[in-house]
Amino acid sequence: MTKDKRQEETDDGWPELLSVEEAARFLRLKRSTLDHYRCEGRGPVYRKHGARVFYPKPGLMKWSERHAYISTSQRLPKPE
Template identity: 45%
Template sequence: MDKQFLDTNEAARYLGLQRTTLEAWRCRGDGPQFVKLGRAVRYRQADLDAWIESRVRQNTIGGEAA
């Protein structure tokens, strides 16, 4: 995927998540950054990749990224 902006379905597929998971996180202010273009929600692939990197952990009890 080398599109600059991904819609919610594409972003969910890219992350291996359900669309509803991304929607719920967005409502709570969790998850990756997104862009509002009018009524449309879009995700930049670079933001998805950065969010993935921020989630890297050494163990399951929290702590700092690897």
């Protein structure tokens, strides 16, 4: 990952706002899958700056945690 001088990196080396490509790599998804989820309203929270789309890293983590499973048939209980 190349460092964008306009964004500060967090302790794990990822910027706080990720581009679509970075967010897809972070979630280990194809960019087209993330684009599809965004169009359907099933994806992580995102921000638009003009025509550009960015994903806040905490939103990516929340979205990922909502898709956690204990087994193939049982989701992890939601934290209270």
